[in-house]
Amino acid sequence: MKNQERDIIQANAILISETALLPKELQIERLPAVPGWRLLANIDRYALDRKVRAAGWMFFSLAGQIQATAFGFDRRAASRRAIAKILAKPMSEKMNALEIARIDSKSFLGIPYTTVYASSRHIQKSIFLSFAEDVQHWDQAKLARERNRKRWGIVPALAPLKEQIAHVASAIVGNA
Secondary structure, rough: HHHHHHHHOOOOOOEOOOOOOOOOOOOOOEEEOOOEEEEEEEOOOOHHHHHHHHHHOOOEEEEEEEEEEEEEEEHHHHHHHHHHHHHHHHHOOOOEEEEEEEEEEEEEEEOOOOOOOEEEEEEEEOOOOOHHHHHHHHHHHHHHHHHHHHHHOOOOHHHHHHHHHHHHHHHHHHHH
């Protein structure tokens, strides 16, 4: 019974991706939670933040709260399905940690449902919040902007305006 109580994901629980790159000094017991994610045992976000910072890493909180709902009579199974839905959302792909803020179980017309509210978290070595894919995307976007600036000689968003001005100017010169 004690293991079942420990296994239930509750408010303030923190999940870490199994693929998360973590500092070697961070030795925390991790329990299976949902596929690809582990539940941190016996630690809250403040203690985790202190341990991560002591290792010279950063523990970011990403803006906004994510929520998902799952139906079912078994609250534990429904909360796991709701967490899996949260982790399947595109905004969750970039994070490597998730903090459960609240779990509400209610019923509508006799059908029980569970809503999980969570906050995105991210653990990384750099003090600047960035993700490998973002850096690559930013570099590609920067190169594209530079090519457009060289081609048009102005900011890319103004390129259609430059064409219109050139067309009007040639019409005026042609009529004069």
